[in-house]
Amino acid sequence: MDDRLIQNNTIKAVYSSDLEELLSRRGLAHDFNVGNIRCKYCNKVISERNLFALMPEDGTVSFICDSPECTEKMMIAASEDNDIEENKNQ
Numbered sequence: 001m002d003d004r005l006i007q008n009n010t011i012k013a014v015y016s017s018d019l020e021e022l023l024s025r026r027g028l029a030h031d032f033n034v035g036n037i038r039c040k041y042c043n044k045v046i047s048e049r050n051l052f053a054l055m056p057e058d059g060t061v062s063f064i065c066d067s068p069e070c071t072e073k074m075m076i077a078a079s080e081d082n083d084i085e086e087n088k089n090q
């Protein structure tokens, strides 16, 4: 897995190098390790293998799995939140 980041105001995809640090900082390391963390959209248990992104939200963190449905929903949510400017010139 490479270190790509999807980055804007609300979404930052976090890959393995940063994951452990982020989880422990948020107090979520234990929940993650015992399988208590679930995808925001499909409710599937998140592991290092299927984690696609984390979305910080109102003091908590939402997790997104790597299924195409969920990554697409995440992208749509991101573009709505940030009022992306495409089509403005048409």
Ligand SMILES: [Zn+2]
Binding pocket: 039, 040, 041, 042, 043, 044, 064, 065, 066, 067, 070
């Ligand atoms: Zn999912």
